[in-house]
Amino acid sequence: MKQLDSSFGKKLLRFLINNPVPILFIIICAVGIPLSGYSATYLVGEISVRLSRNAFLVLSLLIPIFAGMGLNFGMTLGAMAGQIGLILISNWGIVGIPAMVLAAIISTPISIIMGWMCGKILNMAKGREMVTSYIIGFFVNGVYQLIVLYGFGSLIPISNSALVLPRGYGIRNTVNLIGMRKSLDNLLNLKLFGIQIPLATFIIIALLCLFIVWFKKTKLGQDMRAVGQDMEVARAAGIKVEHTRIMSIVISTVFAGYGMIIYLQNIGTLNTYNSHSQIGMFSIAALLVGGASVTKANIGNVFLGIILFHLMFIISPMAGKNLIGEAQLGEYFRVFVSYGVITVSLVLYEIRKRREGKEEGRVLAADQEEN
Numbered sequence: 001m002k003q004l005d006s007s008f009g010k011k012l013l014r015f016l017i018n019n020p021v022p023i024l025f026i027i028i029c030a031v032g033i034p035l036s037g038y039s040a041t042y043l044v045g046e047i048s049v050r051l052s053r054n055a056f057l058v059l060s061l062l063i064p065i066f067a068g069m070g071l072n073f074g075m076t077l078g079a080m081a082g083q084i085g086l087i088l089i090s091n092w093g094i095v096g097i098p099a100m101v102l103a104a105i106i107s108t109p110i111s112i113i114m115g116w117m118c119g120k121i122l123n124m125a126k127g128r129e130m131v132t133s134y135i136i137g138f139f140v141n142g143v144y145q146l147i148v149l150y151g152f153g154s155l156i157p158i159s160n161s162a163l164v165l166p167r168g169y170g171i172r173n174t175v176n177l178i179g180m181r182k183s184l185d186n187l188l189n190l191k192l193f194g195i196q197i198p199l200a201t202f203i204i205i206a207l208l209c210l211f212i213v214w215f216k217k218t219k220l221g222q223d224m225r226a227v228g229q230d231m232e233v234a235r236a237a238g239i240k241v242e243h244t245r246i247m248s249i250v251i252s253t254v255f256a257g258y259g260m261i262i263y264l265q266n267i268g269t270l271n272t273y274n275s276h277s278q279i280g281m282f283s284i285a286a287l288l289v290g291g292a293s294v295t296k297a298n299i300g301n302v303f304l305g306i307i308l309f310h311l312m313f314i315i316s317p318m319a320g321k322n323l324i325g326e327a328q329l330g331e332y333f334r335v336f337v338s339y340g341v342i343t344v345s346l347v348l349y350e351i352r353k354r355r356e357g358k359e360e361g362r363v364l365a366a367d368q369e370e371n
Contacts, residue, residue: 021345022291025308032312035319043314045195050310051303052185052201053266057259058283058302059208060252065297066216067248068228071284074118074133074249078256079276080144081110086261086270087152087171091160095179097187100261107257114140115253119246126231130294137280148272171272181268201262208255209299224248228295285309288345 033043057075064072085103094102118136125132152158153169163171185198215221223244226234235241260279264270287297290305 019291020348021289022304022308025289025312029308029311029315032315032319035322036315037318037322038315041194043311046314047307047311048195048197049266050314051306052198052205053263054283054286054306054310055205055302056208056262057256057279058286058306059205059212059299060255060259061283061287062212062297062299062302063215063224063255064248064252065292065295066221066228067224067245068231068295069122069245069248070130070294071287072133072249072252073130073280073284074115074122074136075252075256075283076137076276076280077114077118077140078107078111078253078258079260079279080140081107081114081253082257082260082264083270083272083276084110084144084147085257086177086264087148087163087175087272090175090177090179090270091158091163093160093179096183097180099180100184100265103261104258107261108254111254111257112250115250116246118253119249122249123242123245141277144276145273173272175270175272177264177268177270180265182266184262184265198266201266204262212299220244220247282309293345293348 057079060075060078061072064070082103085106088106089099089103118133121136122129122132147156149170152171153164158164158169158171163175165172182198184201184204187200188198188203190197190199216225223234223239224247226237226239227241227244231241234244260276263279264275286305286309287301288305289309290301290303292298292301292305
């Protein structure tokens with residue numbers, strides 16, 4: 001009996017050590033929900049909306065992790081490609097599902113080119129992929145701003161005067177997507193216990209999940225997993241390591257473009273210069289909240305992370321208001337947590353990596369002594 005208790009205690013301790021971030025968020029949400037005063041129906045409805053809005057974007061982060069590329073901060077490149085597609089379809093006056101499909105078609109070649117470029121650069125920065133992809137995002141953002149602010153209306157003709165700045169070129173700060181707002185969400189709308197469930201959007205998300213499960217079993221998926229485990233062993237096995245790494249970033253960037261289109265059709269408004277700026281940070285934070293790490297993530301981490309992360313976003317302003325009479329504190333708290341969870345996760349990953357390195361060193365030393 002004591003052995004069973006000891007074994008259970010060790011497993012529980014290991015679970016707590018390996019999942020500190022999701023456990024912390026579960027505690028925060030458990031404390032915050034009663035303080036917020038929101039009903040269960042309202043919270044479930046909001047979580048349903050945010051799951052449908054964000055899941056595709058967060059899922060786009062998984063494939064680079066399989067390939068050992070870490071957290072793809074460069075997903076914002078795909079988000080910008082999706083926004084360019086949305087600006088063009090708004091100019092042409094296309095609405096509904098055809099508008100989403102055409103925006104996705106336009107974003108695809110742009111995402112492929114930018115993903116290929118990003119992958120090539122990351123191959124030259126092995127071991128520093130995350131910080132490099134973060135800086136690449138800033139660089140491409142500058143190019144995007146230049147194109148949108150000066151290229152549209154001058155080099156790229158824009159016939160819709162509602163999109164163009166009064167000076168005759170450049171896109172306005174806000175683009176109204178009323179023609180395609182919730183076109184996918186309302187395609188198949190299910191109502192359960194007074195909660196609207198965007199069934200069509202969840203079907204698209206489910207198809208992406210099935211694709212990821214299938215892709216991991218393909219030759220390219222197996223190559224990515226081998227590269228993620230050990231690049232030198234994979235190279236010795238005849239795998240084209242650099243090409244495989246580039247492909248993982250290209251696929252992630254293309255999916256991020258599609259995810260951004262799904263995200264913005266739900267919002268109904270495109271903030272031309274800022275919509276993409278925080279999308280990578282919030283998507284990565286949600287994935288980490290779900291228990292993922294730099295080297296290991298799965299579909300379950302995506303959905304758990306979105307639920308916990310956005311539940312905290314929903315309840316924190318009202319909880320702050322009811323607790324100390326200041327809703328703005330909740331706003332500051334959730335922004336602080338968004339960045340803090342990434343920092344904590346990366347620090348814990350580095351600590352775990354060093355501990356594993358020391359254990360491997362001890363095993364090697366013990367083997368040498370025996371020999």
